[in-house]
Amino acid sequence: MQKSYRKYAVFFILPTFIAFIIAFLVPFLFGIYLSFTKFTTVTNTQWVGWDNYVRAFTANRDFTHALGVTAAFTVVSVISVNLLAFGLALLLTRGIRGTNLFRTVFFMPNLIGGIVLGYIWQLMINGLLLRAGVDITYDPKYGFWGLVVLMNWQMIGYMMIIYIAGLQNLPGDVLEAAEIDGASPWQKLRHVTIPMVMPSITICTFLTLTNSFKLFDQNFALTAGAPMKKTAMLALDIYNTFYGRVGDEGVGQAKAVVFFLMVAAIAFVQLWTTRSREVEQ
Amino acid sequence: MKKRIVPLLAFCLALTLAGCGGSGGSSGASAGSAVAGKKEGSIYYLNFKPEVADVYQKVAAAYTEATGVELRVVTAASGTYEQTLKSEMAKSDAPTLFQINGPLGYLNWQDYCADLSDTQLYQHLNDPSLAVTSKDGVYGIPYVVEGYGILYNEAILRKYFAMTGAKAASVDEINNFEKLQEVVEDMTAKKEQLGIDGVFASTSLKPGEDWRWQTHLANIPLSYEWSRSNVDLTGDATREIAFFYSENYKKIFDLYLNNSTVDRKLLGTRQVMDSMAEFALGRCAMVQNGNWAWNDIKGVDGNTVGEEDVKFLPVYTGMDGEENQGLCIGTENFFCINAKASENDQKLAADFIYWLFSSDTGKKLVKEDLGFIAPFDTFSADEYPEDPLAREVADWMNKEGIQNIPWNFTLFPGQTFKDHFGGALLQYAQGNMEWADVVTQVVDDWKTESANRTV
């Protein structure tokens, strides 16, 4: 059977694979190469070794600062999004009236694109801050927490749906048994519900983790880094380095490689956790 | 559910086909012209001036109608011209017509600048010394002369001068910073009676919207710094500055901030257009900007400012002898033709710019829609744009005993420097940065960024 398939490889694989080579493989490998060169266009490259990587960290503090902002943002978002989404999922699996309507409303922001979301919230946040006589650029804290609120608004619905799926799969008899044994609601939650929806928790944690870490559009539209790049996250900093000053493209590419390695590390941890969890089960 | 999704998909598909027809039409047209391009060619102009982005679409349509040659105009967002030009030049379909901001810009783009000494437009340049030249060649043709200063609404000032206890009786008395400050501060005290929210329009400091301060205003103290110590502007001496007159900059900047329609803590989201609207709607009496702003003022719905009431005042900063200072007049707009484009396309680009500044249709567009003061002898003295600001600039150019300030900001070391400067100004306005730190940053940044200067 397999052998008879082989000659069809051209037909089955080629369309995707050609696109994959053009859109991913070549740009990726070429990108790694370019991170070791100085270039303004792709045709006039000049090998500079690790120089771009050194400059990424030492030429100014933008990159390390962006790393700090991104890390703080990711931690805050992961915790807040998951707590709120889980809470909502608990409330919306009790069979109360209007459950479907609420789910619809809470999920909707997730479908709106980051650029549009950014401007929607810019109006909202500046409107609120106007009462205090300032705007979002006054203090980097405003931009940071604005982004956190935006992220929650966008992601809660998504995560809620996944938690609901997990909660609906709970076997009812286990909870009933716990109730008969006289467990309080809190005990039921801690000792029965949470352990049983652990897979959903892992999924949601990693989804929020990677999404927060790679955030670009929302950051770009809401603050664009103002004031003075203090609210710029990694993806935005890379973009600014690339398309800012002529001559810094190599540094931008080097930052992108470092960024990629960090994202890959997160993904690896995810894979490892999922694997070990599956083994336990 | 299935029932619902089928018509929806059908609807989407129909829309797509419709969209496809539309987009297919236009991409088909451009693809078609790309093929035909071998024969007839086309022009791709990368425009620097965002305030006339819409006008250029009109120009393109008029040119294609007149000559049948395809003209495509793309506009870079404000503060992104260098970066857009860089990425567009690297493309296979690069701009054939672009612009540089002066000799420093030429150094960056010399490989791409064709010699324009044989073009018709150059033959008509009023003052050939204004062109960007190198050795025997001409590489950039200035196409517009512009001026900036403090715009004021004379109707509001008249109202003020008529009040008892006014600090001046007419605008003519305001010819130095002390007087300006006195008048402005008194007007602020009486703003309710004058019916304004503040004397100056908001100081737009949103990133990308801060060029009136980090570029135009900064030009004044730096021009004084260079002219008073006789610095050779073509040499290496401009790689470092002392920002000697930074206190003068602070004086006028503080005056703008403290007598404005908008609180100084709220400036980080304000854009130039907001300021111009405030001025057009009569909510303020003054705003720093140039004659190109007429399009913006005119375009505001419900604008109350009369055409005859918009006038210019020089930007006074408290320098000795500034009574004779005029507006800042010059250009940072030089046409260049891409030397790497095909001969035919280069010729088409040269034909277009000549058409724009010599044909009747072109001149009408320049005069009425673009509002350019064109430095070519194809325009007679009575063919200046009709708009009041352009006429004001022309008047100031010819005033006796007045020393106008040249546009030396073409020597500023790049967009990164300007962006940092703008960021620091915002922090200063919000009270989050000391002025002394702003000065240190400007001086240090100037040096670092000049080190990146290619030549």
Added chain:
Amino acid sequence: MKQKKKSWRSTLLVVFLTILAVFFLAPVFLVLMNSFKGQFYISDAPFALPDANTFVGLKNYWNGIQKVGFFSAFGYSLFITVCSVAAIVLFCAMTAWYLVRVKTRMANGLYYLFVFSMVVPFQMVMFTMSKIANLLRLDHPVGIILLYLGFGSGLSVFLYSGFIKGIPLDVEEAATIDGCRPLQTFFLVVFPILKPTAITVAILNAMWIWNDYLLPYLVIGNRYRTIPIAVQYLQGGYGSRDMGALMATLILAIIPIVVFYLACQKYIIKGVMAGAVKG
């Protein structure tokens, strides 16, 4: 007694959730309200209702549509999204099926290459990809479909493969015995079975491509504007920037999403769930 207490509690819960829902919708309504106000009354008093002074009717919508060419932006967005999603759904299914069924070392390596591409952030390839796209003349709404197929193939191949691994071979073997060639087997037997996953793949990719900003901006942004590019254009320091038009354009950008969501809600939520569980 207990019944009563319970219903009292659930009423309280409904009230709480309603308040929360209102908070969720508030930003959108704020934009909607401001889209009817004159452009200079927005930043200064965003929470003020439009009044006789500030109400401008549909003028902002008209301005927004004209300034950014909204309908052509909508057309490009729709064209690019629908065609790219169709290409991804079909070609990635074929690739995934082939890679799962033909267990050569090559196929295996290729599979891992696809999976690997999932963890690479766009910033890593944005510069080189847009250069290559330009070099190969893919910088138009048709060419960009190929880029989406390539960059989106990782997740899609991965999702399909997960599903295909669970399909028993019997059906396909039976088809082969009946004289079906691989192509026929795939289109007549396998593809219909893949439908649930195809929906998931379609939904996830449509959400991504419709809202994507950076890729189309870098590749085709100077010539063709999709909706996110059009929205950004209004903010990006052009002379035509206008707060009222921005508000109107934001609302126009949201309307198709809401319509699509309400029409296909079940599929979307199912698709998202399935995608998450496997991803």
